[in-house]
Amino acid sequence: MPKRLLVLHAASPLGPEEAERLVKALDVQIAFVVLMPQVTGGRAELDRLAALGPVLEVTDPRELVPAALSFAATHQVDGVLASSELLLAAGAAVAEALGLPHHPVSAMPALLRKDVQRERLRAAGVPTPAWAIVRGPDDIPAALSAVPLPAVLKPVRGMGSIATFDISTPEVLERCVEEGRRVCSETLPTSGEEPVFQLEEYLGGDQSHPADPRLDDMFSVECLLFEGEIHHVVVGAKPPQAPPFRDAGHIVPSALPQDLRDAVVDMAEQAIRAVGAYHGAVLVQVKLTASGPRVIEVNGRNGFALPLVLLPHGYDYLTDIARVALGEQPQLPGRFSGYSMVQRRYAPLEAEEVTAVRGVAAAAQLPGVQYLVPLLDVGQRPDPLRPSKSVAYLLGARAGDLASLLDLADRVADRVVFEYRTVGAPPAG
Missing domain, CATH: 3.90.1170.50 (Aldehyde oxidase/xanthine dehydrogenase, a/b hammerhead)
Incomplete structure (x- = not known):
């Protein structure tokens, strides 16, 4: 009997076309629990998903886990895949309840909150920049005492560089905290919550990419974990960020010399172990500095555009992520041409x-x-x-x-x- 993959679905790189491809490649059954407010393709998208398998529609994120477990009570489920970072915690909860491999629930705080992540990295001996929490104006003096300027202000929970600021002076920090609070109170994943920010020492700018000065000093280390074993998908280079720290995409492969690539990968592996990721896709953003590679962020998902940039090389990243979710070893890309x-x-x-x-x-x-x-x-x-x-x-x-x-x-x-x-x-x- 074919295996069945249960996908918690929202706007993400895993759309209907990608789902159609993985169903064909893996010869699996598929079902979807769809968070309706986060579906961008409307009824046409849902109809395409329904052609592949059952679709359960929920309107509230709190309904995701009960709906998934209700489906699993009467249907075979062999793997759970959260298609978006918004659904990662729900995916972990469902997988844990069903005894299926996934990033554990215990890793979710570090994978979803930058402040918890920094604490775990520091506790594990991974070099971290100076940082401080800012909830409002009253926290600014202490934060400025702990973090040298220039610095970066970002929400502790956020995606896609939302409300991320370049902080050059105390006055700029005050204004950006106010602006950031307004934006984050209206924007997922923190809409309706009291916004919390992290002021973080700026790293980089002192060690350019050795292959071409037009490249950024940041790298994406993409990994697939299988029951705790780290498999490296690719180290990708990046075009220069757009001000102020807006991610501009991906380039593969990295064009790094082997010794520097090894150092970047080693730093990423340390970070993965520190946050407790175990099974599934992981993206580690690593910055080059004069003191060596430094971890900027660890995410329990694939880089948003990485599946697109890998397809021309004959590697279907999203299908491989689904393969791992179903308990099968990843295939990984071959040599890049x-x-x-x-x-x-x-x-x-x-x-x-x-x-x-x-x-x-x-x-x-x-x-x-x-x-x-x-x-x-x-x-x-x-x-x-x-x-x-x-x-x-x-x-x-x-x-x-x-x-x-x-x-x-x-x-x-x-x-x-x-x-x-x-x-x-x-x-x-």
Whole structure:
């Protein structure tokens, strides 16, 4: 009898197309518990999921675990997969109740809260930057005493660089705490909660990527854990972040020399052990510094764009994640041939409204461009504090060598023109 995978589903890289692919590749049955407020594709998406297997719709995150366990009481379930970080804790709870492998419930606080994560890293002897908790204005003096400026302010629970700020002075910190509290009180995963922030010493900027100065000093170490054993999927390089610390995508492979790659991987493994991850995908973000690699963050999921950037190399990452969730060893990618990229280009921070878009069709015809998707249109208003709503376009590209890939991304940027009305400028007409 085929195995059955129970997917807790929300907006994520695992959409209907990816689910169709993994069902075919693994010859499995599949069922979905769908958090309806987080479904972006509407009824059409749900219909495609329903063609693959049962779909249970819930409207409240608190209903996820009871709905999943109710289904499992009358149906075979061989693996549990949370498709989004929003559902990771629920996935762990369901898997634990069913005796199925997953990242444990005990690891969830460290995987979902940056402050708990920092404490566990420090307790395990993993080098960490100075940091302090900021709940409101009263915490600012103590935080500034503990953390040197410049620093980074971020929510202890957050995704996609939401409400992340570059802090240069005490005055900027005061203003950003106020702005961040407003945004986080309205935005998942912390909407409705009292926002908590972490002020963290800025790392990096003193050790550039050795292969090309156009690359960032940050790396994504993607791993699949199988019953505690760490399997490395890829170390990916990154295009430069957009201000102020907005993730700009992924490039694989990393183009790091072997000794430095080994040091990055070793630091990531230390962090994985420290937070208690056990079974499933893990993403560790590692920064190069003059003192060596340093862990920025550990996530109990895959990097959002990594499945896209790995597909041109013949590796279906999401299917391999499902394979592991079903208790089967990962297959992992083979040797990489050439380089591939997924890049996000953001509207500038001062952009208030898109007034014109030109050059997309012509740039999409450049050799090596696999897709070029505009995500903002005329009349839309970017939101600098919610980076996912400020991406002007998404570029997928491939080339035989790293320099050619980066040259191609530069040529696309030169040809694609987004014009904006900026903050304080009068509306057109």
